[in-house]
Amino acid sequence: MKKMLLAATLAASMCVPAYAHYANSGDAVYDVPEFDQEVNEVQVVEPTEKEKNMDKPMPINFTGDKAEYDSVSGDFYLSGNVVITQGREKLITNYAQGNMKTGDVWLEQGGTIVEPGSTLSGKWAYYNFNTKTGEIKEVGGTGDKDWYTAPHATIHPDKMVMDEGGTMSRCPAVNHVPCLSVTAKTFEIYPKQKMVAKDVKVYIKGKHIYSKDIWVRDLTETNKTRIVPRIGYDGSDNGAFIKIDADWHFGEKTKLSAELPYYTKADFKPVVEVEHDERNFTLTYKTGWEEDDDDWYKKQNNWKFEYKPHHFIDGLPLAYSGYFEYGLWKNDNTGRKSWHKEYAAFLKHDPIYLFGSKNTVLDLTVGKKWVHESFTDDTNSTDLYYAVLGQKLTSKWDTWVGWYREDITTTLFDIGQPDMDQELRNGIRYKADDKNTFTVVNRYDLDNSTQYETNYRWLHRFCCWALELEYEKEHHGDHDDSLKLYYYFYNL
Numbered sequence: 185m186k187k188m189l190l191a192a193t194l195a196a197s198m199c200v201p202a203y204a205h206y207a208n209s210g211d212a213v214y215d216v217p218e219f220d221q222e223v224n225e226v227q228v229v230e231p232t233e234k235e236k237n238m239d240k241p242m243p244i245n246f247t248g249d250k251a252e253y254d255s256v257s258g259d260f261y262l263s264g265n266v267v268i269t270q271g272r273e274k275l276i277t278n279y280a281q282g283n284m285k286t287g288d289v290w291l292e293q294g295g296t297i298v299e300p301g302s303t304l305s306g307k308w309a310y311y312n313f314n315t316k317t318g319e320i321k322e323v324g325g326t327g328d329k330d331w332y333t334a335p336h337a338t339i340h341p342d343k344m345v346m347d348e349g350g351t352m353s354r355c356p357a358v359n360h361v362p363c364l365s366v367t368a369k370t371f372e373i374y375p376k377q378k379m380v381a382k383d384v385k386v387y388i389k390g391k392h393i394y395s396k397d398i399w400v401r402d403l404t405e406t407n408k409t410r411i412v413p414r415i416g417y418d419g420s421d422n423g424a425f426i427k428i429d430a431d432w433h434f435g436e437k438t439k440l441s442a443e444l445p446y447y448t449k450a451d452f453k454p455v456v457e458v459e460h461d462e463r464n465f466t467l468t469y470k471t472g473w474e475e476d477d478d479d480w481y482k483k484q485n486n487w488k489f490e491y492k493p494h495h496f497i498d499g500l501p502l503a504y505s506g507y508f509e510y511g512l513w514k515n516d517n518t519g520r521k522s523w524h525k526e527y528a529a530f531l532k533h534d535p536i537y538l539f540g541s542k543n544t545v546l547d548l549t550v551g552k553k554w555v556h557e558s559f560t561d562d563t564n565s566t567d568l569y570y571a572v573l574g575q576k577l578t579s580k581w582d583t584w585v586g587w588y589r590e591d592i593t594t595t596l597f598d599i600g601q602p603d604m605d606q607e608l609r610n611g612i613r614y615k616a617d618d619k620n621t622f623t624v625v626n627r628y629d630l631d632n633s634t635q636y637e638t639n640y641r642w643l644h645r646f647c648c649w650a651l652e653l654e655y656e657k658e659h660h661g662d663h664d665d666s667l668k669l670y671y672y673f674y675n676l
Contacts, residue, residue, distance in 0.1 A: 330379075383395075439458070473516075
């Protein structure tokens with residue numbers, strides 16, 4: 185049905201997985217191939233580069249306007265445009281001294297430490313390239329999309345710890361108080377993995393809103409953490425809503441979370457979830473409501489085990505992953521209930537960069553999925569094929585074309601089912617500036633040789649707010665077009 189969605193949403197997440205298993209419906213149609221090699225690499229669980237090289241000597245290279253080196257003792261002194269590198273780790277300063285044999289480096293006049301996923305500057309710094317440990321005073325820096333400031337930080341092989349208090353924000357404000365910021369007694373940052381903050385206080389425009397003992401935030405681009413309530417209007421079917429999100433952490437790996445939305449037309453649709461996150465897998469228990477294309481489904485006692493992507497062996501660019509899900513599902517429209525059992529396995533090739541350029545990338549995935557419904561006592565399966573070729577045309581223009589193949593495995597529920605069996609999808613994205621992004625996605629049904637739909641999206645970023653206009657033009661069925669307008673607070 186035609187629908188206009190106007191949402192004033194606080195702290196909504198926009199992120200989509202860079203290493204999605206399969207994406208053939210919903211917001212996933214806007215997924216753009218990831219061109220950043222470092223981002224692609226961290227989507228597979230494997231020893232970090234630091235862990236791999238802890239026992240392997242790596243050369244230390246340095247450049248500067250002036251250099252002195254004692255080959256016997258290993259001592260060196262550098263001044264003027266100094267850059268010291270080992271692998272992907274880099275120190276930048278105007279003056280440095282250290283020892284090539286021990287790996288010690290002191291930046292007594294301050295400098296910047298650059299590692300994959302983070303850039304930290306300080307007025308004084310020490311780092312050891314052999315032990316991958318260090319210390320920084322009066323810290324200011326970035327990690328992924330975050331800005332950090334702290335009086336002191338220590339560097340460890342797997343994390344960075346701000347141990348004397350600090351502040352974190354995604355607000356780029358310089359001339360006014362950050363729209364949304366977080367302070368904590370300690371921040372533990374595991375690059376490209378997670379951030380653990382303790383004794384946390386949340387501020388909006390400098391005003392203390394609430395506190396919590398511990399906050400764990402996912403940094404893997406699948407982040408859905410929301411620390412501020414949301415309000416909005418969800419179209420004629422659901423009406424206006426208010427959503428309150430709450431979570432309680434039991435250590436760094438286990439979390440109880442609740443999404444408590446109330447709609448003026450769809451009524452109360454709560455979701456409660458317990459998640460345990462290990463390095464190699466996640467285990468989730470969920471009970472509550474989910475929506476797919478205006479239809480509501482209730483999941484009761486739903487368990488899901490997800491095994492994260494792993495390489496078979498070092499050097500082989502193939503990763504395997506999978507999941508198993510089981511629970512009692514109910515279709516709110518038909519009233520049908522079924523014990524839904526679903527499991528799948530995936531094999532994904534590491535991104536293939538063509539023509540010796542990082543601007544052309546090919547993603548290939550194959551898989552197999554099985555679904556059993558107690559209501560019909562049937563088990564159906566489907567092969568999965570996913571291929572996307574992306575091209576970065578310029579710094580502002582990206583384009584891609586994808587082929588997707590998946591059969592429908594249940595007619596009781598639309599959640600997790602493809603919109604069509606075989607789809608050809610092409611898209612183009614234009615980033616006019618740091619505030620405006622335009623995206624057009626065209627979807628074609630290969631089996632029926634018909635145009636399925638065309639999606640248009642415009643995103644405008646303010647300081648910490650965003651305005652997003654989305655128009656979906658359907659070319660199939662009843663031509664049920666939809667217009668959606670979001671206005672929301674950027675999520676921490």
